Amino acid sequence: MNRLLQKSVSRGSLAVRASSTITVKPPAPSQITQKNAQFDKVTHTGQAWDQADYRLQRFDISAKSVNPNVAMHLVDQRPPEDCGDERVIFCDGGHPALGHPKVYINLDKPGVHACGYCGNRFYNSHVTKGDDIQIQHLNC
Incomplete structure (x- = not known):
């Protein structure tokens, strides 16, 4: 041996x-x-x-385990938030202790605007009408 x-x-x-x-x-x-x-x-x-x-x-010793609950799929299930006639909103992740730094998002363009940190989506209902809801913007 x-x-x-x-x-x-x-x-x-x-x-x-x-x-x-x-x-x-x-x-x-x-x-x-x-x-x-x-x-x-x-x-x-x-x-x-x-x-x-x-x-x-x-x-080779144990099986590969994969979590089916991927965060981007869970965020995608949440509908976009209607912000009324607000032109600029901020996103802080929803909770001061568990969120992220405050990010300001400009909603002047038609479409849905996503937060670059958490993926939450927002839109201005006065600018976004009809099929414009299909337009996706990412704000970093």
């Missing part, structure tokens, strides 16, 4: 990894085509790798 294997067996926690049956040898990258590629779960950043990607090595 070589020295490296002896050290890993004597350490205990590494012995589980060395003798784990969960690991499956992935196919070579040259064997992956567009037809047989199998991608893992998509993360909140939009990342998903095929079964031969070296970045999946960190999930």
Whole structure:
């Protein structure tokens, strides 16, 4: 037995990894085509790798867990806020202790204006009429 294997067996926690049956040898990258590629779960950043990607090595002992409640999807479910005839409004995240720095948003242009920090959306009902609600602006 070589020295490296002896050290890993004597350490205990590494012995589980060395003798784990969960690991499956992935196919070579040259064997992956567009037809047989199998991608893992998509993360909140939009990342998903095929079964031969070296970045999946960190999930060889336990399964990859992905939270389906991505913040941008939850913010998108909230309808835009009608600000009446206000031309300039501010957004502070909604709570002084848990929010973000105060950001002033100009609502002169028609459409929905989003806060660059939290994604909350606002519009001026006197300027935005009909199909103008489909126009999206991001204010940073």
